Amino acid sequence: MTKAIDLVRKNQTDTPGRWKASAEWRLKNRKWLRYSQEIALRALDKMEASGLTQKALAEKMGCSQQYVSLLLKGSENMTLETISKLETALEIDLIGQALGHDCAH
Amino acid sequence: MRFEDLLGDGRLWGTIFDGKEKDALSELFDKWEDLQWLKEFFETNWMDLKAYFKITDVNQAIYDTLDDADELRCLIFDIGPEDRPANLFRHLEDYRTYEMTLGREKTKGRATGISHPSWLRIYAIRLDQDAYLITGGAIKLTYKMEERSHTLEELHKMECVRNFLLENGAHDLDSFIEMNQEDDL
Numbered sequence: 001m002t003k004a005i006d007l008v009r010k011n012q013t014d015t016p017g018r019w020k021a022s023a024e025w026r027l028k029n030r031k032w033l034r035y036s037q038e039i040a041l042r043a044l045d046k047m048e049a050s051g052l053t054q055k056a057l058a059e060k061m062g063c064s065q066q067y068v069s070l071l072l073k074g075s076e077n078m079t080l081e082t083i084s085k086l087e088t089a090l091e092i093d094l095i096g097q098a099l100g101h102d103c104a105h
Numbered sequence: 106m107r108f109e110d111l112l113g114d115g116r117l118w119g120t121i122f123d124g125k126e127k128d129a130l131s132e133l134f135d136k137w138e139d140l141q142w143l144k145e146f147f148e149t150n151w152m153d154l155k156a157y158f159k160i161t162d163v164n165q166a167i168y169d170t171l172d173d174a175d176e177l178r179c180l181i182f183d184i185g186p187e188d189r190p191a192n193l194f195r196h197l198e199d200y201r202t203y204e205m206t207l208g209r210e211k212t213k214g215r216a217t218g219i220s221h222p223s224w225l226r227i228y229a230i231r232l233d234q235d236a237y238l239i240t241g242g243a244i245k246l247t248y249k250m251e252e253r254s255h256t257l258e259e260l261h262k263m264e265c266v267r268n269f270l271l272e273n274g275a276h277d278l279d280s281f282i283e284m285n286q287e288d289d290l
Contacts, residue, residue, distance in 0.1 A: 004207060004232040004275035008108045008118055017113030019131050023182045026138075030175065033138075037171060040140040041164060074140035 032077060039083065039094055040074035046090045060089035106269050108238065116190050117181070118238040120266050129262075130181075133227065133242040137174040143167045146244060153246035153253070158221050170244065173214035173225050180215065190237050194229060197263075207270055209263050210237060228259050230267055240266045 026033065047057060054072070058065040062085070070076050071086070078086075087094050107121040109128040119128025127135070136142050147154060147163045154160045184190055197209035208231045214223030227242040240263045243256045250256040270276070 002206065002233045002236075002275075004238075004270055005115070005236055007270060007273050007275040008232060008236075008238060009115075011107050012118075013107055013109045013121065016110035018109060019111040019119060019128060020113060020182065022131065023134075023178050026134075026178065027182065034171070037138070037140055041144070041167060044140060044144050045164070069141070072141045073138075075138065 033075060036076055036078060037074035039078065039086070040072050042092065042094065043086060043090060044072055046092050050090075052090070057089055061085045106266070111181075111239070112184060114186070116236050117184065118232070118236070120238060120240050120262075122262070122265075128239070129241045130227065130239045134174060134178060137170060137225070137244075140167065143170055150244075150246055150253075157246050157248070158224070160221065169216075169219045169221070170225065173216055173219060173223050176217055177212075177214045177225055177227070189235055191231075191234060194231070194237055197228065204231070204234070206233065206276060207231065207267055209267070226256075226259075228263055230263065230270070238266065 043057075046052070047054075054068045055065050058068045061068065061082075071078065071082070083094055087096060106123060109119045109121055111117045111119045111128065111130060119130045121128050125132065136146075144163065144167060147166045151161075151163060154163075154166055158166075160166055180193065184193070193212050194210040195212070197211045201208070210229045210231050212227045212229070214225035216223035224244050224246055225242070226245045227239060229237040229239045232238055241259045243250075243259050245256050247253055247256070250260050
């Protein structure tokens with residue numbers, strides 16, 4: 001073993017393999033994570049186009065700004081209720097049309 | 106400064122810089138899948154995106170990054186007991202043709218299915234022939250790392266980790282000579 005590895009081992013955390021576990025989780029949940037990312041990007045685009053701040057969006061949705069920030073990162077497993085609130089607050093269609101509904105009603 | 110064994114087998118390590126909770130690789134992937142961060146990054150650097158990659162659609166850049174980061178994560182995740190992490194990395198300095206202890210290394214995204222070369226980079230220090238210590242990474246849109254502050258910072262981080270290792274005696278005489286030769290180039 002080289003001195004460099006010795007030194008790294010002496011200063012290591014007690015949580016080996018944490019990155020691998022996290023990567024495994026992301027790989028397993030890849031499909032809905034991508035949906036979450038696509039929703040976040042569409043929301044960000046609409047917010048930018050209409051000059052809506054996170055604070056204003058939070059007020060419209062009736063939730064905290066911290067939660068909105070989490071949604072906009074694209075890693076949140078949103079409920080249908082949350083998606084509906086987002087659609088209403090931003091006046092956009094996210095999943096309504098895919099399900100055969102007119103989101104305006 | 107502390108270090109985390111990323112795969113749990115002592116071959117790939119991540120630096121945890123002082124004041125940080127997560128290792129450098131986890132922080133990197135957190136950014137590369139954070140839509141808000143990506144949008145802000147590409148809007149700030151859209152001139153580089155246009156000049157170097159001929160891409161004018163920020164959303165395309167974001168989707169390309171998400172796909173490429175996914176693939177890179179799989180590559181690292183899939184390093185099996187029989188695989189060598191060395192196959193993942195190459196020297197940071199394109200002119201360097203020899204291996205050296207504590208050499209600066211990089212790996213790139215593979216950009217499979219993407220219409221341009223990858224801009225994702227992971228930077229590491231080579232601890233020995235089969236062990237690497239990741240110091241960080243970046244979305245590199247320019248030719249040289251020195252051209253932009255966020256990539257220049259990655260050079261500083263690599264140097265900081267390398268200095269930590271050197272100051273704490275993580276070198277032998279042979280590697281010390283090799284490093285001095287590199288500094289003369």
